[in-house]
Amino acid sequence: MINQDKTNKSLPDVSESYWLNSVSMRSFPKLNKDINVDVVIVGGGITGVTTAYLLAKSGLKIALLESDKLLNGTTGHTTAKITAQHGLIYHQLIKDIGIEQAMLYYQANFEALNFIRETIAHFEIDCEYSQQDAWVYAVTKKDQEKVEQEAKAYNQLGIKGTLVDSIPLDLAVNNALIMKDQAQFHPLKYLEQLVEQVTEMGGKIFEETTAVDIKKGQQPVVLTRDQAKVTANHVIVCSHFPFYEGLGLYSAKMYAERSYAIVAKVNKQIPAGLFISAANPTRSLRKIAINGEEMALIVGENHKTGQGIDTIKHYHALESFGQTILGIDSIKYRWSAQDLTTLDQIPYIGRITSGNPNVLIATGYRKWGITNGTAATLLITDLVNGKKNKYEELFKPARFNPIPSLKNLVVQNANVVEHLVKGKLQLSQIDPKTLSSDQGAIISIDGKRKGAYKDDQGKLHLIDTTCTHLGCEVEWNSGERTWDCPCHGSRFSYTGDVVEGPAEKPLKKYDYNLHYS
Incomplete structure (x- = not known):
């Protein structure tokens, strides 16, 4: 199946980070x-x-x-949030490792926040630093209970927080938990x-x-x-x-997840604060200033690398969320990011x-x-x-x-085995000659699974889809134009070069003319 969606013209064609640009x-x-x-x-x-x-x-x-x-x-x-509020984590940490260790996790991140703040002040760095409150909010009864549990964990750990029943967004919530005096900046x-x-x-x-x-x-x-x-x-x-x-x-001992971001010019005023949902898929929001104009940075839609839906649709989901609560005029940037999570x-x-x-x-x-x-x-x-x-x-x-x-450990490695087997069995009848420009797909050559991408000049790039790390089969990521491994998160360019590890070697490349004429 070809994983490409160009029906929504409001998204920028290229994935590009505002911070880098x-x-x-x-x-x-x-x-x-x-x-x-x-x-x-x-x-x-x-x-x-x-x-x-x-x-x-x-x-x-x-x-x-x-x-x-x-x-x-x-x-x-x-997202460039400087905060010790890492979603809903402290209640779970207390359950898993005890109050003393959970307190250390908070203190380490609180000290990190203070280090950044003091370093900015010491060098007088103009990096758009501003103090903000961080909010984690619930929109369901189940998540309301989780937020209440997190509020109790705050009390146990001495974290300065407030449980409230509304947030300054056009969004109906059951409750929300505020961590005071956090911050944001241009990293x-x-x-x-x-x-x-x-x-x-x-x-x-x-x-x-x-x-x-x-x-x-x-x-x-x-x-x-x-x-x-x-x-x-x-x-x-x-x-x-x-x-x-x-x-x-x-x-x-770790798994890789991707998440997505859009920067949008919106029709409503964006409130101060760092907002994140308690529910999945995650919705994260903060304001950002570009050339003196306030815009919304909306982030979320996390999934394991190589295991998402047609990836461009994750951007559409964020756009829909932003449209509902703020009214989107236009989208200026879109990008995605990858991060790793440990077993605990x-x-x-x-x-x-x-x-x-x-x-x-x-x-x-x-x-x-x-x-x-x-x-x-x-x-x-x-x-x-x-x-x-x-x-x-x-x-x-x-x-x-x-x-x-x-x-x-059991869950993650069972997931790896599932995708290892699934990928080996997945074949395709797509003829690469039928691909449009800027489309990628899984194809078959002599009954063997390969990947094909046709660039804007009409050139076909063929690669072996077997990841060079541990042999899982990569999947096409239409949003970033990469081949992503669903087992351990390695990513490769459409030409097969390594973009992110753990893989160190590129995917094997094929000459189209040697296999199709």
Whole structure:
């Protein structure tokens, strides 16, 4: 079946993040020789950049490696909410890991919020920072009860919150829970200042430099795709999915989800605040200023990567929501993002294993990477500098919290097996010659499953649909023009090149003329 929908002309043709479009980030060279540093950081998102800043500030010689362009990944596609209200999580955390550990999770994210606020004030960064209240609201009786449970958890943890029965949106709700004094900002305008600080302190930043492995030792060595090596006392893996898993088996311990965003010019006034629904599919809303004009940033429609409906329809669903409550005049931007969730909903931050103490990771932020990513930075900086940190055990990558983890491990891996088998059995009778421009589909060549995409110039691109990670079959993502793996979240361009891991190798390409003439 061809997964393409062009019936709604109000959506921009191209997926493009406003955050990335609105700034001109400085470029950095590719690493082309072996170097030695105190710390090498892999991954140029909020965690990598902030960690580079803090470690350089502490006097260490650092190198930051980014496989693409700085801040071009999940950080450049965020909602940019600075908040410890991560949906409905605290009641569940108390059930799963106890009050003391749930309190630590809140404190870590609250401290991250304060760090961002203080850093902005210290450098006088013009990044559209504003203090906001965060609201999670219920529109059903079932979700009303969940919000009430969350309010009780707030009370148990001493979180400043208020339970109310209405919100300042044209939306009937059963109740809502407010977390006071949270914030929003322009994440790239904030982080580009930290990038400048890193370079001024002598830090080395390299783009288009893909790390592929780590050679363990007293001084671990990061190996890159183009053979250049970085030797360091510590390696910090802040890439979206850890390029180096060691014995962590993170492919089995996390799952990838995509979510969608639109920026819309609307007809009604947008209230102050950070709003998110208690129900799925998620609806998240905040205002955003573009060239002095207030617009609505509407986010949601999360699903496991490679397992959504025709992906363009997720944008239509957000548009319908926005039209109902605010009246949409036009849509200026649309984009999607991917994030990873761990078995117990808590990020993996710290030493990858006790036997490999100089390799650290930070991943699994569950879509709340602005504060979780900053909390990761504060923890990792302490560990590298040999300081004690009270959050080390909570976020330790080698932990195993049995109550949530056993159940989720079984569920997630059963889902992987289901899609592995389903993909192998799925064949298609579509003739690639019938594809229109800018359409992709699953086809068959000599009875074998392949993928085809016809570009705007009429050229057909054929790929083998078997993911190079663990062999699942990828699916076409019409909204982003990518091939997405439903098992572990790897994504590939329409030409088969890796867009997101854990896959490291591209999909096999085929010459159309050799198979169809």
